[in-house]
Amino acid sequence: MAGYGWISLTTDYGTFDGFVAACHGSIARIAPDVRVIDVTHHVPPADVSRGAAVLAQTAPHLPPSVHVAVVDPGVGTARRGIAIGTPGGVLVGPDNGVLMWAAAALGGIDAVHELTNKDWFLGDVSRTFHGRDLFTPAAARIALGADLADAGAPVDAGTLVRLPDPVVTVGDGWIEAEVLTIDRFGNVQLAASGPTLAGLGPDLLVNGNVRGRRGSTFxxxxxxxxxxxxxxxxxxxxxxxxxxxxxxxxxxPGDMVRLAARN
Structure with a gap:
């Protein structure tokens, strides 16, 4: 395996504590020449869907990388740690759905292995900090060219945890779609794809009472x-x-929004 020159990190750790630095340190101890891209560490705590959406929307714009995502409310339980091979890179993290949308965005799943090889762990694995002791050490080894098969036993992709598909319904002159994310500017992103707007007029009502107008820039x-x-x-x-x-x-996030043509 050729390896990767980059590792990306997406977590809910925040930047007020030393968690992110410890993950950087785990990578540097194993693969000091591999560069790290911090996608975000401000996913709302335990918000797996938000982490999945951010990673899926960002990973295709990064260089070929090993992408680590740690939004992991089930840390220390029986949930699996996994590595997913895709045509566009490798994804490492918990088997709780956080990696799956990114796997699709990177071309689909080629192979999945559970992270069970203790030689890949960094010392004694904490029951509450798999980002430091399990996921980033595994990512560093993969970046250096280790074969995914060395991580542990193969996993049937059909058994992986998947998040529910966001709800989108398109009718004659209207769209109903689930709120997918809300960014720091307060912009509301829906699960509907942009082209669904083509069936609507320029002047719209949002949820029946808020006037809006279609456009391309603020x-x-x-x-x-x-x-x-x-x-x-x-x-x-x-x-x-x-x-x-x-x-x-x-x-x-998760609320439904209705867009309809304004009479």
Whole structure:
């Protein structure tokens, strides 16, 4: 196996403690020349869906990498640690669904192995910090060219934990879609793909009472107005020019939003 020059990290660890630095240290101790890209460490705690969405929307834009995702409320339980081989890179993390959308975005699953080879662990594995002791050491070894088969036993991809598919329904002149993510600017991203907007007119009602207008960039609406657009990830999104759409709409991830043509 040729290996990789990059490892990416996506976690809910935050940056106020030493967790992220310890993960960087685990990588550096094994593969000091491999470079690390911090995708984010501010996934909301235990929000597996948010971590999955961020990784899936980011990984295809990175160089070929070993991608580590640790949003892991089941750490220390019987849930598996896994490595997934894809045409676009390798994914390492818990078998709780956090890796699956990224696997699809990177071309699909070629192989899966459970992380059971104790020679790959970094000392005694903490029951609460698999990011440091299990996942990043495994990623470092894979980046150096270790074969996935050396990580542990093969896993049937059909047994992997998958997150529920986000709900999207498209009708004549309307869309109903689940809120997928909300970014730090308060923009609301829906699960619907951008092209679904083509069946709607330029002036829309959101949830029956909030007026919005289709556009392609924030300045297409006046300050304080609601924009409905296709975002950089190819999803339908809602934003307020110089404001926060999440406040106006009062939604959270998993809520349903209805867009309909305005008469």
């Amino acid at each position: 300045a297409d609406v006046d300050r304080g107005d609601l924009l409905i657009f296709e975002d950089s990830a190819g999803r339908v999104a809602l934003a307020i020019n110089n404001g926060r759409a999440v406040v106006v709409l009062s939604v959270t």
